[in-house]
Amino acid sequence: MADFAGRNAYVHGGNAVHAVATVRWLGELEVPAPLCHVGVSGGELAALRPTTRAVTCRRCLRRQGADELAALPSTEQLTLFPARR
Numbered sequence: 001m002a003d004f005a006g007r008n009a010y011v012h013g014g015n016a017v018h019a020v021a022t023v024r025w026l027g028e029l030e031v032p033a034p035l036c037h038v039g040v041s042g043g044e045l046a047a048l049r050p051t052t053r054a055v056t057c058r059r060c061l062r063r064q065g066a067d068e069l070a071a072l073p074s075t076e077q078l079t080l081f082p083a084r085r
């Protein structure tokens with residue numbers, strides 16, 4: 001489970017990258033799960049894969065705060081509209 005330390009995760013087969021939060025499973029076991037708690041079930045939990053990519057899940061971003069929400073689109077705008085003149 002240490003694989004998820006300081007990383008984000010995505011559900012295998014899905015496109016959204018989720019922030020990872022440690023949740024209690026079955027009372028005493030602590031397992032990584034999407035911060036937004038989307039699709040958390042026994043089966044999908046096993047399909048959670050660690051990634052270093054930026055979080056794209058909007059519900060995770062909202063839970064993390066506005067900081068990363070503001071940082072994400074601005075990098076795309078920089079490539080669309082170069083400041084160089």
Ligand SMILES: [Zn+2]
Binds near residue numbers: 018038057058
């Ligand atoms: Zn999410």
